[in-house]
Amino acid sequence: MNGEDWLPPETAVPAALDRRIAELVADWSARWFVGAGPEVQGLYRRGGGGGENWRGPPGGVTLRVPADAVAALGGRALDVPATDRRASDRELLESVGEDVLTDLRQRLAALVGSADAPWTPLFTAPSRTAMIGDLTLGLTDAAFARLAREAMAQTSYGPLGDGGQALARQxxxxxxxxxxxxxxxxxxxxxxxxxxxxxxxxxxxxxxxxxxxxxxxxxxxxxxxxxxxxxxxxxxxxxxx
The missing domain is CATH 2.30.330.10 (SpoA-like)
Structure with a gap:
């Protein structure tokens, strides 16, 4: 364990990092969906639990996709209900949904510099997660530390005001x-x-x-x-x- 991998449990999520993820999801949603896309909930520290159903590339970003989520994404993209469909219709929805999901995975992989790496099953649950509709985004401590540092480095502040003016009434x-x-x-x-x-x-x-x-x-x-x-x-x- 080194300084990059370890963070205290109470480490707060920088608002700039939550905004970065929300903007990524907003751009993805605007490409595929009519109207509002999936709601994004900010990162939080995950409790216990296993690593079932997580997939990800090297770099520390993971995504968990529950059953029927791919067909639901296809239905949202086509603006039709995904439930109670014939087998042929469901196959179409899942095909479209897989394209939608692949695009999201590529964007998330690019976030941690692993855009060309394959997504494989993972068996260790991430330490921090965020909900993207029914999907669950996960970050390892190492990925979270790196992205948090980048987000804070990009935060800009305006010039400080005149000190004399600030103290004028003192x-x-x-x-x-x-x-x-x-x-x-x-x-x-x-x-x-x-x-x-x-x-x-x-x-x-x-x-x-x-x-x-x-x-x-x-x-x-x-x-x-x-x-x-x-x-x-x-x-x-x-x-x-």
Whole structure:
């Protein structure tokens, strides 16, 4: 067992992979059927059970076809009921249905890169399945992992929006740094009420602005004291350092 073959049981099916399978079935249905084709149910992890009636090529894709499904496909293609038919009519429906089924098998085989390989009986049930009408599509863990990786790699995202615009309504605390002083730890510990510490900032020099206590790389302000202290911006604000 290697990293490609193994997946945790709870691994989710990428929506892009379900869409890829649904689009494949839709194209197949549009070729053969009038109106809506067979309903497709997304992939899910299969429980226990045997591998009876599964057929597939090398590559990890399988298909289970129940009894009477081939004649039903022929009836749907010809837009006639497939039940209660004479032997000759049923033979015709099965012939048409086999062509319809062969086309689906070729499309599924191409999905895993095995378009020219023969379909043979399999005796190991796949780990993940999806219903296509009465048919059951199966994928081994290895095939599922490969297709999921391809589907996610093809998923495209639009360009990210402007970060400034996204944060425009975010509220921050604007302040100003009035300077500081470097002291030995012992001197700091010895400070008492009434002691004076000289800061490294002149009273008439612009103050560095802060946003949420983080210094801005550009932007200066001046303190004006009237009824309350205010800041006057004296340099363009650029970013947070």
């Amino acid at each position: 509220r921050i605390r604007l302040g100003a740094s009035v300077g500081g002083a470097r002291l030995a730890f012992g001197d700091l510990h010895a400070l008492a009420i009434g002691d004076v510490v000289v800061l490294d900032h002149a009273l008439d020099a612009p103050l560095a602005l802060t946003a949420d206590h983080v210094r801005l790389t550009a932007g200066r302000g001046m303190i004006a004291i009237d009824s309350e202290a205010t800041l006057r911006i004296t340099q363009t604000i650029a970013s947070v350092s």
